[in-house]
Amino acid sequence: MAEITYREALRDALIEEMDQDPDVFVMGEEVGVFQGAYKVTEGLLDRFGEKRVIDTPIAEEGFVGLGAGAAMTGLRPVVELMTVNFGMVAMDQIANHAAKISYMFGGRLKCPMVIRAPGGGGQQLTAQHSHCLDVWFAYIPGLKVVAPSVPSDAKGLLKTSIRDDNPVMFLEHLALYNTKGVVPEGEHTVPFGEADIKRVGSDVTLIAHSRMVLYALQAAAQLSEEDISVEVIDLRSIRPLDAETLVHSVQKTHRCVIAEEEHRSFGVNAEVAATIYEEAFDYLDAPIERVGGVEVPMPYSKPLEQAVIPSPEKIVTAVKKTLYL
Amino acid sequence: MAEITYREALRDALIEEMDQDPDVFVMGEEVGVFQGAYKVTEGLLDRFGEKRVIDTPIAEEGFVGLGAGAAMTGLRPVVELMTVNFGMVAMDQIANHAAKISYMFGGRLKCPMVIRAPGGGGQQLTAQHSHCLDVWFAYIPGLKVVAPSVPSDAKGLLKTSIRDDNPVMFLEHLALYNTKGVVPEGEHTVPFGEADIKRVGSDVTLIAHSRMVLYALQAAAQLSEEDISVEVIDLRSIRPLDAETLVHSVQKTHRCVIAEEEHRSFGVNAEVAATIYEEAFDYLDAPIERVGGVEVPMPYSKPLEQAVIPSPEKIVTAVKKTLYL
Amino acid sequence: MSRSSARDARDNPTDQVTDMEFPVRDSGDLDNYENDQLIDFYTSMLYVRRFEERVAEMYLRAKIGGYCHLNIGEEATVVGTLKALRKEDYFFGSYRVHGSAIVRELPHGTVMAELFGKRDGCAKGRGGSMHLVDPERRFMGGYGIVGGSIPLSTGVSFAIKYRGTNEIVMSTFGDGATNIGAFHEALNIASLWKLPNLFICTNNQYGMGTSVARASAVTELWKKGVAYDIPGYKVNGMDVLAVYQLTKKLVEEVRRTSEPIFVECVTYRYRGHSMADAGKNYRTADEIDEWRERDPVESFRLRLLEGEIFTQKDADDIEEAVLAKVQTAVDFAERSPFPDVAELEKFVYAEDA
Amino acid sequence: MSRSSARDARDNPTDQVTDMEFPVRDSGDLDNYENDQLIDFYTSMLYVRRFEERVAEMYLRAKIGGYCHLNIGEEATVVGTLKALRKEDYFFGSYRVHGSAIVRELPHGTVMAELFGKRDGCAKGRGGSMHLVDPERRFMGGYGIVGGSIPLSTGVSFAIKYRGTNEIVMSTFGDGATNIGAFHEALNIASLWKLPNLFICTNNQYGMGTSVARASAVTELWKKGVAYDIPGYKVNGMDVLAVYQLTKKLVEEVRRTSEPIFVECVTYRYRGHSMADAGKNYRTADEIDEWRERDPVESFRLRLLEGEIFTQKDADDIEEAVLAKVQTAVDFAERSPFPDVAELEKFVYAEDA
Ligand SMILES: Cc1ncc(C[n+]2csc(CCOP(=O)(O)OP(=O)(O)O)c2C)c(N)n1
Ligand SMILES: Cc1ncc(C[n+]2csc(CCOP(=O)(O)OP(=O)(O)O)c2C)c(N)n1
Numbered sequence A, B: 001m002a003e004i005t006y007r008e009a010l011r012d013a014l015i016e017e018m019d020q021d022p023d024v025f026v027m028g029e030e031v032g033v034f035q036g037a038y039k040v041t042e043g044l045l046d047r048f049g050e051k052r053v054i055d056t057p058i059a060e061e062g063f064v065g066l067g068a069g070a071a072m073t074g075l076r077p078v079v080e081l082m083t084v085n086f087g088m089v090a091m092d093q094i095a096n097h098a099a100k101i102s103y104m105f106g107g108r109l110k111c112p113m114v115i116r117a118p119g120g121g122g123q124q125l126t127a128q129h130s131h132c133l134d135v136w137f138a139y140i141p142g143l144k145v146v147a148p149s150v151p152s153d154a155k156g157l158l159k160t161s162i163r164d165d166n167p168v169m170f171l172e173h174l175a176l177y178n179t180k181g182v183v184p185e186g187e188h189t190v191p192f193g194e195a196d197i198k199r200v201g202s203d204v205t206l207i208a209h210s211r212m213v214l215y216a217l218q219a220a221a222q223l224s225e226e227d228i229s230v231e232v233i234d235l236r237s238i239r240p241l242d243a244e245t246l247v248h249s250v251q252k253t254h255r256c257v258i259a260e261e262e263h264r265s266f267g268v269n270a271e272v273a274a275t276i277y278e279e280a281f282d283y284l285d286a287p288i289e290r291v292g293g294v295e296v297p298m299p300y301s302k303p304l305e306q307a308v309i310p311s312p313e314k315i316v317t318a319v320k321k322t323l324y325l
Numbered sequence C, D: 001m002s003r004s005s006a007r008d009a010r011d012n013p014t015d016q017v018t019d020m021e022f023p024v025r026d027s028g029d030l031d032n033y034e035n036d037q038l039i040d041f042y043t044s045m046l047y048v049r050r051f052e053e054r055v056a057e058m059y060l061r062a063k064i065g066g067y068c069h070l071n072i073g074e075e076a077t078v079v080g081t082l083k084a085l086r087k088e089d090y091f092f093g094s095y096r097v098h099g100s101a102i103v104r105e106l107p108h109g110t111v112m113a114e115l116f117g118k119r120d121g122c123a124k125g126r127g128g129s130m131h132l133v134d135p136e137r138r139f140m141g142g143y144g145i146v147g148g149s150i151p152l153s154t155g156v157s158f159a160i161k162y163r164g165t166n167e168i169v170m171s172t173f174g175d176g177a178t179n180i181g182a183f184h185e186a187l188n189i190a191s192l193w194k195l196p197n198l199f200i201c202t203n204n205q206y207g208m209g210t211s212v213a214r215a216s217a218v219t220e221l222w223k224k225g226v227a228y229d230i231p232g233y234k235v236n237g238m239d240v241l242a243v244y245q246l247t248k249k250l251v252e253e254v255r256r257t258s259e260p261i262f263v264e265c266v267t268y269r270y271r272g273h274s275m276a277d278a279g280k281n282y283r284t285a286d287e288i289d290e291w292r293e294r295d296p297v298e299s300f301r302l303r304l305l306e307g308e309i310f311t312q313k314d315a316d317d318i319e320e321a322v323l324a325k326v327q328t329a330v331d332f333a334e335r336s337p338f339p340d341v342a343e344l345e346k347f348v349y350a351e352d353a
């Protein structure tokens, strides 16, 4: 077991899948010569050549659509959006084309494409560059949506995504690329639709995904010093959502907090909360607390930006609130 | 008070605001010579001329962006997306430009634009043409989002939208254009952020918006025959959301059903449910029931499509479920 | 600061345009074709015409719903382009795609059944009029979003190149589609990466009620390839032989060079944009009549008679056979059951198929 | 089927291109200008250079964060275009917009303060480097999405026409932006509706690490207007007089005709794409050196010396004054407080402003 970064884990997954399957190729802005805007694809051009590591013009709608078309013939493109924000110009190809290929053609075509896209705030990238948009994708039947928080899940989910026969939105986080973690060596995949209990606890269920998992773990560590035992669950997969694991935990703890990075309203957390209420209403001893970003376009100024994004402290406060502390 | 159609109510609002304010103009595909794909803008070209009723090329990103730019100078464009589905190709201009003009420029510019967009299923328009997408827009700070269900709200909200200094997503419904209702004569506006109790009741709160309000009222009428008294609340405004009215009603009825047309998961209903749980947890005698569309890209075949969209019957069943009947 | 001359433009391969005059007979001698082929073209055009007329009737009888766009008037373009394509080549269409589907020889009953929303439809009743499909015949689908299929089509030509095989992709769209961003992005990439795409723009003069001149700064649409160094051609889309002859040549040129080419087929739709549009408030009756005089089916019939390729009796027999064939499609559609509602959620994901 | 000649292309106004050779001095005689104006051009270019160098330093000292894109190398293009614009005209920029902001005479302290994320920043600390703004100076903002500002800019020219006033809009973007859909849609509409837009493409040879030839099928970017019947020009973007002279003429031509024009300014950025990019792995040191030899600031200094417009002493004085001015901007930014977190939610909606 090696300790590697989230970035390396992603790269390893790409390399392994490309080694194994000649139909897998990587495409996007600056993935080749530039070695990746965030260096995830570093070294890939040298290793696999121009045929399979393809720099595109700045034309997200064009190359996402091209990827989907290639996938319709059975190739397995891994398309990188430099950041998820640029997905907005490709939304029609993602949500109204790729996502619908299988269904609207009665299952006679499929679209096995992965769209990798980092998002998130905290780097002063401001309003047009700090989105997560998880809920936009999660809303669309026909897409699968995953968002790993640690290197092992990054690798395992990316391999699963590449092998999946559907369009998968693979949501990374800019702030996670340099984080490290142990990744099992050799063949390692993580199935879709399985949340992961990242820390076992008994007093409160704390649900998060992507970077917020790290904050949740920090909050849990802090709370354990006050003898509050928090169970931290990482959604990992947003669509499909693993309601069972969430509900099971809440049935045990009777309390629940959900932390999501982006806007507090209308996000993934709303669906998670509504689902838990539906399935575990009688088990809840307190309303679910939702911790989310302040609802503003992301400001540039550091103190403002920091005030927008949920902090471990805010999560701690929310957990205590469910305990009426 | 005249009984007019939803379509006429919209047209009246446009005419009145255009009469009153020379800065208001209408732009979109087929709004002029063709008289509107759905005839909302019928007669406007004759009345206001080419300068103010403007047919565009098929270039939603281009003309939505153009509208936003014009709005930045103080004009008040009312941009029509032929259907909301075509908003997908303009998403970047809507959500990452128009919505951010005020904030990212520190309030030094504003963007008083209305984007009218009909959506919804039920007319066999299939996967790429049956979206509502309410939640996509509702998720974005900087946008306001309204979705009237009856002619009087259609008129009143459209007038308010045109006079508002922010980008407003004005979500219409294809199946409502021919529906009729009484509209107050003379000046009539409806404020944002105020839900409307469309039917007073005491046993269950039934929340809906757009076409689902009509189904909710049908369900309520049917239930009244079984002596079940349903309070039907029309959200009207999705962002901002009038939590107060919703919570107040639930505090009275102790039971709640939310009906939304599109996909059941990750939609507006999730946020509404989560909000009500947060604010009225101790008042609820049963979990909130969410009625939503089956999560598939919309199929063409009539029986399939009918099975996707929530029906008054499904709403009736959900209401009864909250009463443990 | 001197202005350079038109040197660059002269050297530019995009300045190729086929001359076009209406009405034309300049599409080469009938002698260049086998009789069978000429009759096949005629029969195919007539079949598209009669099929669409029947579709219109079925729409009015509420057997068909939703958006429904007919090819009537555009038969020469539909037949002339599709007949030039090899079996192994791929086709992408817009939402106006019934004609292409039947010329591509999708089992015609499955096309009508799809329009009826029936289980035996080519998209199993999920797709309807706009989303006809048949991967076995490399008919990669009709699409509802203007311009949306163009990037997808470059993906298939990319895959051809990736695999080193020898097919091409015919990617068709309307005049209105040339104004949307997806068109621009896809054409640039196709040219840059030398993808084997034959782009066919069916210029039927209108995108819904908007004439080309009211939607596009450049009205000579074949020139739009210029911005991407894609050679452009224009052809009389009312003359099946002109369309076929040009397309045939270009299909093989694209195959040989693996470089995209752009063709504008100038034609007309007689009916409204869709069944919901009478097609009258944005154009004159005279204009429609003028185009009807160049009717692709009728003018070709006269030409074949004149050229003694067939007799009026032959034509009558064809008419009868075509009507009978349309009837078999309708019968097939009628007989097919609606999809099982229990299978509503099938096909959302590939594993559910 | 005959192929027509280049007739159409010859008649096409888009085949206008200014000859360009490096290094050039063909931008007209210095005698055509007042000394003051020449010195102003020089001073402005130097100011952009020194400002950006200081920004880089402040970035490394973590006073500035996020994405940060410098104009170093592009000063002649920035100054030559902006100086040609009238006060009442509008400007739209990309995210690489510091230079344009200071040449447009945004109070320079508010520009630096914005980069510092301070309360007195021109966007009140909300926008940062990419979103500089000053409506009073009709500086309509920098934007972060490639191509995204182009449609907005046509909205302002639309508004000018709607109101019947006489301003124009200068809409600037990079070479990479010409490949995205928004560019296409906006240029078509601008031409179709005859909007007074001067489109300035700053061709600095790369979009991040991708050279023009690897991103665009047509590498002569001025030709991209062809597809929209927009006249295209190309100018040596390292020569401030060449840029100014052409832009000045076209600014007034756009105003007179209310029709869009497209200009390609050929220039180079010495640094990486942003502060996060060393700018080395996609181009050679030789290439950078070659361009540095045409340095717009230095070459203009030599030219002014040669032409005896100023003395080296004058140049030294200007250098000193410029550095002092940059320092005042830094001081202003340093002194300004961070925005009040209590006001975080201000400006989301117009009524909260
Ligand atoms: C992006 C998008 N915008 C608008 C529409 C609505 N719409 C459907 S067809 C059409 C006209 C298209 O015209 P053209 O490309 O010329 O094709 P034709 O219908 O003439 O075959 C429009 C505007 C759409 N489907 N997609
Ligand atoms: C739609 C979109 N895709 C990708 C990016 C990331 N990105 C930022 S700048 C840039 C390169 C732009 O190049 P160019 O237009 O030549 O401008 P330059 O940076 O050279 O001034 C890219 C790819 C973006 N901001 N927006």
Ligand SMILES: [Mg+2]
Pocket (backbone or CB within 6 Å): C174, C175, C176, C202, C203, C204, C205, C206, C207, C208
């Ligand atoms: Mg057309």
Ligand SMILES: [Mg+2]
Pocket (backbone or CB within 6 Å): D174, D175, D176, D202, D203, D204, D205, D206, D207, D208
């Ligand atoms: Mg560039």
